[in-house]
Amino acid sequence: MTVSAQSAVYPLKAVRRPIPRVLSIAGSDPSGGAGIQADLKSIAANGGYGMAVITALTVQNTQGVTAVHVPPVEFLRQQLDAISDDITVDAVKIGMLGDAAVIHEVRRWLGEARPAVVVLDPVMIATSGDRLLAESAETALRELLPLADLVTPNLPELAMLLGEPEATDWASALEQGKRLAAACGNTVLVKGGHLQGAGCPDALVNTGGVLSQDVVEFAGRRVETRNSHGTGCSLSSAMATAKARLGDWESALRVVKPWLQEALIQSEVLEVGKGNGPIHHFHALRHALQPGDFAVRMWDAAQTELAAIYGLDFIQHLQSGGLSEAQFSYYLSQDAIYLNGYSRVLARASALAPNETEQLFWARGSQMCLEVESELHRNWLSGRQVSGELGPVTKAYVDHLLAASASGSYAVLLAAVLPCYWLYAEVGQQLHHGYLQAGASDEHPYADWLRTYADEAFAEATRKAIDITDAAAQAASPAERAAMMEAFAQSCRYETAFFDAPRLHG
Ligand SMILES: Nc1ncnc2c1ncn2[C@@H]1O[C@H](COP(=O)(O)OP(=O)(O)O)[C@@H](O)[C@H]1O
Numbered sequence: 001m002t003v004s005a006q007s008a009v010y011p012l013k014a015v016r017r018p019i020p021r022v023l024s025i026a027g028s029d030p031s032g033g034a035g036i037q038a039d040l041k042s043i044a045a046n047g048g049y050g051m052a053v054i055t056a057l058t059v060q061n062t063q064g065v066t067a068v069h070v071p072p073v074e075f076l077r078q079q080l081d082a083i084s085d086d087i088t089v090d091a092v093k094i095g096m097l098g099d100a101a102v103i104h105e106v107r108r109w110l111g112e113a114r115p116a117v118v119v120l121d122p123v124m125i126a127t128s129g130d131r132l133l134a135e136s137a138e139t140a141l142r143e144l145l146p147l148a149d150l151v152t153p154n155l156p157e158l159a160m161l162l163g164e165p166e167a168t169d170w171a172s173a174l175e176q177g178k179r180l181a182a183a184c185g186n187t188v189l190v191k192g193g194h195l196q197g198a199g200c201p202d203a204l205v206n207t208g209g210v211l212s213q214d215v216v217e218f219a220g221r222r223v224e225t226r227n228s229h230g231t232g233c234s235l236s237s238a239m240a241t242a243k244a245r246l247g248d249w250e251s252a253l254r255v256v257k258p259w260l261q262e263a264l265i266q267s268e269v270l271e272v273g274k275g276n277g278p279i280h281h282f283h284a285l286r287h288a289l290q291p292g293d294f295a296v297r298m299w300d301a302a303q304t305e306l307a308a309i310y311g312l313d314f315i316q317h318l319q320s321g322g323l324s325e326a327q328f329s330y331y332l333s334q335d336a337i338y339l340n341g342y343s344r345v346l347a348r349a350s351a352l353a354p355n356e357t358e359q360l361f362w363a364r365g366s367q368m369c370l371e372v373e374s375e376l377h378r379n380w381l382s383g384r385q386v387s388g389e390l391g392p393v394t395k396a397y398v399d400h401l402l403a404a405s406a407s408g409s410y411a412v413l414l415a416a417v418l419p420c421y422w423l424y425a426e427v428g429q430q431l432h433h434g435y436l437q438a439g440a441s442d443e444h445p446y447a448d449w450l451r452t453y454a455d456e457a458f459a460e461a462t463r464k465a466i467d468i469t470d471a472a473a474q475a476a477s478p479a480e481r482a483a484m485m486e487a488f489a490q491s492c493r494y495e496t497a498f499f500d501a502p503r504l505h506g
C-alpha cells in the first residue's frame, strides 16, 4: 500500500510543513521594499524560514531603478547547488531573473532539485517602469513558465507573456489568465492591482481541474496608497510559504490576501522614501516594549498635569513667598496624613515585589515616609495652628492608592504610587531652582522649606522607582499596561488636586 498525502478522514490535500523552508531566487533591492529583501520579510511574516539566492543586484530606491548588475552565472549555480546539496527546500519563489543565461541556469537547477512548490513571479518591469529583464530574455522566460506550479504576472506581464494587449477590465484579465494557464498547464494568479476602481480583486485560475473551480475569485478593497513597491514580490513569496504550510492554493490566498491588504494599509507608518514606499510586512507583530519605553509614555501622560501644577496659585505663591501661612499649614498637615497612608501602600508594594532588591527598595520608601511624617510633626507642625483633620483630596488620593494596592497587580500599584515620587521630585527641583535663581534670600518666608527640595537622595530614589515601574510594565500584559496608565494618570490628577487643596479647603 502506498501512503497518500491525502487523508480520507481529514481533508489534507498535501503534506504540510509547519515552518516551511522557502527559497527566494530573485534580485536585490537595497531599499528593502522589493526583491529578495521583501521576499525574506514576507516569508518570515507568513511563518516560513527564508533563504535567498541572488540573481542580480539593482541600484534602486523607492523612486526607481538606475542600474542592474548580473553577477557571473557560474556563481549563481554554486549558490543554488549549495542550498539543494544541504537543505530540503519546501517551496521556491522565483522573481527577477535579469537575463537569459540566468533563466537557463535556474531552469537546470529546477530540473535537478525538483522542489515541491514553485511560484514564478515573471518580473519584467518594476512599478517605477524600469526594465528588470532583458528584452532578449522574454522567450526564455516564457519557456520557464511550465516548470512553475503557480505563475503570478501583473496585468502588463500577463499581456506580454501572451503577446496580447493589456487587459483594462477584470473580465478580460480573467480570460487572459485562463489562456495562460491552459498554455502552461499550471495555475495563474491574476492580480487586479493595475486596474482602476474601489475593488482590488485577485483570482486563481486553472483549467486543469486542480482548483475547486476553473476560476476562484478573491474580492478585496483597494487601499488608497502610493506604497505599492514590492507588492508583487511580497505576494508571490507569501503564496509559496502559505502553500507549503497550508497545502493548497486557495487556502493560501485566503490568508495571504488579507495579510497583504493590511500591509498596504499600515505602510504609512514606515515612512520610507519619497517615491512608492514599501508595504509593512510585519504589521501583525506586536513590538515588545523596550526598556525605557513605558517611562516615556508615562512622562508624556504626566505633562498636562505638570503644566497645571506650575500654573496653580499655591505653587506660584510658594515660589514668590506670597503664600498665606494658613494655606501652607494646611498643606503640611495634609502631607503628614498622606504620608502615613502612602507608607502603608509602599509596604504593600514591598510585599508584592518579585525580588529582594525591590522588596527592600519599597520597604525603605515606606520607612522614609514615616520618618518624614514625624519630622513634619516635630519641626513644622508643632508651632502651627492646624486641625489635623483628613481633607477630602487627601482621602480621595489615599483611597485611590489603596484601591490600586487591592488590585493585586504589582505593576498597577507601582504606576499608582509613582507620580508622588516623580511629580513631587520634579516640582520640588523647579521650586528649588527658582528660589536659587531669585537669590536664595533668607528673608523668603518659606526659605527653609524650599531648601529641603533639592534632595539628591530623593531624586535618586525617584529614578529607581521609575526604572522598577518601567520594568514591571515590560513584564505586564497589554491589559495590565492599560490599567497602569489609568492608575498613573489618576494619581497625576490627584497630585495637582493635592497642591490646589489648600486654596479650596485650607
Ligand atoms: N492599492 C491596492 N490595494 C489593495 N491591494 C492591492 C493594491 N495594489 C496592489 N494590490 C494587491 O497587491 C498584489 C500585487 O498586485 P499588482 O499590483 O497587480 O502586481 P505587481 O506588484 O506585480 O505589479 C495583488 O494581490 C493586488 O491585489
Ligand SMILES: Cc1ncc(COP(=O)(O)O)c(N)n1
Pocket: 026, 027, 028, 029, 034, 035, 036, 058, 060, 095, 096, 123, 125, 126, 127, 132, 228, 229, 230, 231, 232, 233, 234
Ligand atoms: C529586485 C527587484 N525585483 C522585483 C521588483 C518588482 O517589484 P514589484 O513587486 O513592485 O513589481 C523590483 N522592483 N526589484
